[in-house]
Amino acid sequence: MLTLTLRSTIFFLLLLTxxxxxxxxxxxxxxxxxxxxxxxxxVGEDGLIMRTTNNGVNWVEQTTNIxxxxxxxxxxxxxxLAAGENGVILRSVDFGGTWDIILPGTLNxxxxxxxxxxxxxxCGDSGTIYFSIxxxxxxxxxxxxxxxxxxxxxxxxxxxxxxxxxxxxxxxxTDGGMTWEPLNTSFTNRNFNAIEVIDENNICVxxxxxxxxxxxxxxxxxxxxxGLMYESDIKDVVFFDINTGVVTGxxxxxxxxxxxxxxxQPAVTAPGSENYDFxxxxxxxxxxxxxxxxEGREIYTVDGGQSWSDQAPNLLAGFTGSxxxxxxxxxxxxxxFNPSTVINYELPFSANVSxxxxxxxxxxxxxxxxxxxxxxxxxxxxxxxxxxxxxxxYRLNVVNGSTSITKVNKMILTK
Numbered sequence: 001m002l003t004l005t006l007r008s009t010i011f012f013l014l015l016l017t018x019x020x021x022x023x024x025x026x027x028x029x030x031x032x033x034x035x036x037x038x039x040x041x042x043v044g045e046d047g048l049i050m051r052t053t054n055n056g057v058n059w060v061e062q063t064t065n066i067x068x069x070x071x072x073x074x075x076x077x078x079x080x081l082a083a084g085e086n087g088v089i090l091r092s093v094d095f096g097g098t099w100d101i102i103l104p105g106t107l108n109x110x111x112x113x114x115x116x117x118x119x120x121x122x123c124g125d126s127g128t129i130y131f132s133i134x135x136x137x138x139x140x141x142x143x144x145x146x147x148x149x150x151x152x153x154x155x156x157x158x159x160x161x162x163x164x165x166x167x168x169x170x171x172x173x174t175d176g177g178m179t180w181e182p183l184n185t186s187f188t189n190r191n192f193n194a195i196e197v198i199d200e201n202n203i204c205v206x207x208x209x210x211x212x213x214x215x216x217x218x219x220x221x222x223x224x225x226x227g228l229m230y231e232s233d234i235k236d237v238v239f240f241d242i243n244t245g246v247v248t249g250x251x252x253x254x255x256x257x258x259x260x261x262x263x264x265q266p267a268v269t270a271p272g273s274e275n276y277d278f279x280x281x282x283x284x285x286x287x288x289x290x291x292x293x294x295e296g297r298e299i300y301t302v303d304g305g306q307s308w309s310d311q312a313p314n315l316l317a318g319f320t321g322s323x324x325x326x327x328x329x330x331x332x333x334x335x336x337f338n339p340s341t342v343i344n345y346e347l348p349f350s351a352n353v354s355x356x357x358x359x360x361x362x363x364x365x366x367x368x369x370x371x372x373x374x375x376x377x378x379x380x381x382x383x384x385x386x387x388x389x390x391x392x393x394y395r396l397n398v399v400n401g402s403t404s405i406t407k408v409n410k411m412i413l414t415k
Contacts, residue, residue, distance in 0.1 A: 026295040026296040027044050027045035027046050027048050027295075027296060028044050028045045028279070028293070028294045028295065028296075029042050029043070029044035029045075029048065029279065029280070029292035029293060029294075029296060029297070029298070030043060030044050030045075030069070030070065030071045030072070030279045030280060030292075031043050031044075031070070031071060031072050031073045031112075031279070031280045031292075032073075032280045032281070032282045032290050032291070032292045032298075033073050033074065033075050033282050034282050034283070034284040034288075034290075035075050036284070037055075037284050037285070037288060038052075038053055038054055038055045039051070039052065039053045040052050040055070040056065040282070040290055041073055041075060041080065041096065042059075042073075042292055042298070043070035043071070043072070043073045043082045043084070044069070044070060044292075045069050045070075046067045046069075047064040047065075047066040047067045047068055047069075047070060047084075048061065048064075048070065049061070049062045049064055049070065049073075049082060049090070049096060049099070050062065051095070051096050052312075054312075055288075055300070055312055055313055056290060056298060056300060056312030056313075057312045062096040062097075062099070063098075063099070064082075064090060064099050065099070065101070066088060066090075066101065068084050068085035068086055068088050069084050069085040069109075070082045070083065070084035070085075070088075070090070071083065071084045071085075071109070071110060071111045071112060072084070072110065072111060072112035072113045072114075072122075072152075072153075073113065074113050074114045074115040074120070075115075076115045076116065076117075077117075078093060078095075079091070079092075079093055079115060079135050079136065080092040080093075080095065080096055081113050081115055081120060081122075081136045082099075082113065083110035083111075083112065083113040083122045083124075084109065084110055085109050085110075086107055086109065087103065087104060087105070087106040087107055087108055087109070087110060087124070087128075088101060088102075088103065088110070089101075089102040089103070089104060089110065089113065089122060089136065089139070090102070091136050091137070102136070102137075102139070104122070104130045104139035104141075105139075105141075106124075106128055106130075108124050108125040108126050108128040109124050109125045110122050110123070110124040110128070111123060111124045111125070111149070111150060111151045111152070112124075112150075112151060112152045112153045113153065114153045114154055114155050114161065115135065115136060115155075116155040116156075116157060116158050116161070117158040118132075118133055118134055118135045118158065119131070119132070119133060119155065119158040119159070119161075119176040119177065120132040120135060120136045120177075121153050121155065121161055121163075121173075121176075121177035122139070122153070123150035123151070123152075123153045123163050123165070124149075124150060125149050125150075126146075126147055126148075126149070127144070127145065127146030127147050127148055127150060128150065129141070129142045129144060129150065129163070129177065129180065130142070131176060131177030131178055133176060140178075142177060142178060142179065142180060143178075143179055144171065144179065144180040146165075146169065148165045148166050148167055148169045149165055149166040149191075150163050150164070150165035150166075150169065150171075151164060151165050151166070151191075151192065151193050151194065152164045152165075152192075152193065152194040152195050153195075154195055154196065154197050156197050156199065156200065158176060159173075159174055159175055159176050160172070160173065160174055160200060161173050161176075161177060161197075162195050162197050162203065162219075163180070163195070164192040164193070164194060164195035164205050164207075165191075165192060166191040166192070167189050167190075167191060168185040168186075168188045168189050168190055168191075168192060169182065169185070169192065170182065170183040170185050170192065170195065170203075170205060170219060171183070172219065183219035183220075184219065184220065184221075185213075185219075185222065187222065188211075188213070190207045190208060190209065190211040191207045191208045191211075192205045192206065192207040192211070193206060193207045193208065193233065193234065193235050193236070194206050194207075194234070194235060194236045194237050195237070196237040196238060196239050196245065198239045198241070198242055199242075200218055201215075201216055201217055201218050202214075202215070202216050202239075202242050202260075203215045203218070203219055204237050204239060204245065204261055205237075206234035206235075206236070206237045206247050206249075207233070207234060208233045208234075209230075209231060209233065210229065210230030210231060210232060210233075210234060210249075211234060212224060212225050212234065212237075212247065212261060212264070214260065214261040216242075216260075216391060216412065223360060223391070225257075225261055225262060225263060225264055226262055226263055226361075226362045230249075230253060230255075232249045232250045232251045232253040233249050233250045234247050234248070234249040234253065235248055235249045235250065235277070235278065235279045235280065236248050236249075236278070236279065236280045236281045236291075237281075238281055238282065238283050238289070240283065240285075240286040240304070241286075242260055242410060243257075243258055243259060243260045243331070243409050243410055244256075244257065244258050244286065244304065245257050245261060246267075246281060246283070246289070246304075246305035247264070247281075248278035248279075248280070248281045248291050248293075249277070249278060250277040250278075251274055251277065252269060252273035252274035252275065252276055252277075252278065253266075253278070254266065254267040254269055254273075254278060254281075254291065254305065254308060255267065256304070256305045256306060258407060258408055258409070259393050259395075259408030259409060259410055260391075260393075260409075260410035262360070262393050262408065262410065263408060267301075267305055267306055267307060267308055268306065268307040268308065269299065269307075269308045270299060270308060270309055270310045273299065273308070273310075276293045276294055276295065276297045277293050277294045278291045278292070278293040278297070278299070279292060279293050279294070280292050280293075281305075283304075283305075286304050287301075287302055287303060287304050288301070288302055289301045289304070289305055291308070297310075298310070298312070300312055300313055327345070327346070327347060327348065327396070327398050327405045327407055328345060328346040328407075329343075329345045329394075329396045329407035329408075329409055330343070330344040330345060330346075330409075331409060331411075332382070332394065332409065332411045335411050335412060336411075336412040336413065336414040337384075337411065337412070337413060337414070338384075338413060338414050338415050339383055339384045339385040339413070339415070340381060340382065340383045340384070340385075341381070341382050341384075341411060342379060342380075342381055342382075343355065343368070343379070343380050343381070343382060343394055344377065344378070344379050345377075345378055345396050345407070346376065346377050346378070347373060347374070347375050347376060347378065347398060348375060349375050349400055350372070350373065350374045350375050350400070351372070351373065351398045351399055351400040352371070352372055352398075352399045352400070353369060353370075353371065353372070353373045353378075353396070353397070353398055353399075354367070354369065354370045354395075354396075354397045355367075355368040355369040355370075355380050355394065355395070355396050355397075356368065356394070356395050356397075357382060357392055357393070357394050357395075358392065358393045358394075358395065359387075359390065359391075359392055359393075360390060360391045360392070360393075365387060365392070366382060366384075368380040368381075368382055368394075382394070384413050387413060388413075388415070389413050389414055389415045390412075390413060391410060391411075391412055391413075392410070392411050392412075392413060393408055393409065393410055393411070394408070394409055394411060395407070395408045396408075
């Protein structure tokens with residue numbers, strides 16, 4: 001329950017912000033979320049909330065009656081939430097037609113918000129965490145104590161969620177956000193800007209100075225990519241499955257992985273993208289995505305983040321992206337395995353092919369095939385009787401004339 005003094009102070013700050021800031025058509029955009037294949041919402045500076053129903057061809061700015069910076073948004077089952085500066089939360093149940101201003105009771109900035117069913121959590125500066133059990137109508141503080149800036153929150157069920165923040169803070173809840181426990185990240189003090197939880201075991205955190213760490217055991221142990229060297233801050237991360245993901249960051253940085261984060265390749269971006277900081281990225285499926293950043297910059301992909309354009313695609317609902325014939329490396333089966341597993345792949349043309357296995361340190365441990373193969377489906381078997389339990393990567397290299405294609409997947413040996 002807010003005191004009269006605190007409530008008056010918050011409203012004064014809201015009104016003051018409205019009075020002193022003018023609307024800027026090129027305001028910074030901080031978060032983007034898909035509602036369906038063609039409907040997307042963006043939040044940002046000056047209380048900005050924009051919505052498109054045609055994949056970004058046209059955007060409609062919604063009336064929020066505030067100009068506080070909004071840092072995070074979440075849209076689930078007809079409920080839209082946004083959170084930002086000075087502890088403000090906005091809530092809509094009519095697709096942004098009207099927004100209710102909710103003041104949980106803090107002046108600390110909120111940096112992200114997430115909604116799953118009726119459970120919602122918002123996190124912010126100075127360790128601020130509030131939770132809701134009624135879809136964001138009423139909010140309560142948690143018992144967790146921290147002074148760190150908390151930047152990102154993600155739930156994988158109505159009870160299980162994670163938060164990432166500065167100085168390597170990673171928290172987990174199993175009761176809808178009422179209580180939180182820190183995960184072991186004592187190996188680093190990097191600032192984490194975002195977290196992606198593929199499932200309760202597979203987690204990725206990204207942060208300042210090109211930081212990327214991954215875990216496949218629920219955050220008990222962590223590993224980093226092989227040879228990744230970027231100075232840009234990584235601001236957001238999305239994974240489609242345990243192998244394929246995309247990160248975005250400052251100075252136009254966009255990277256893509258197909259091997260569970262072990263290696264990352266730069267995406268093809270529009271000219272001039274290096275002049276922008278991409279703060280957030282969202283995908284509807286493994287193909288259709290949007291990234292947003294400073295000065296009202298939006299870029300679009302229809303091939304899973306391999307290439308990006310500043311021209312909005314006029315996609316129809318249900319479009320599933322590029323349908324070009326590609327080299328297809330399947331997930332091994334079974335996985336996890338002990339001691340043998342089968343790897344299948346499809347070639348769209350005849351080529352020289354090699355299939356090799358590497359350990360998590362990048363050392364080659366097996367060569368499964370090296371030779372010429374014709375177009376079609378192929379299978380190799382891998383026997384790991386002489387190897388210890390752990391994460392391994394299998395790499396398919398296909399060469400036809402000047403065309404060279406490499407695909408990598410992750411597998412887990414459990415003995």
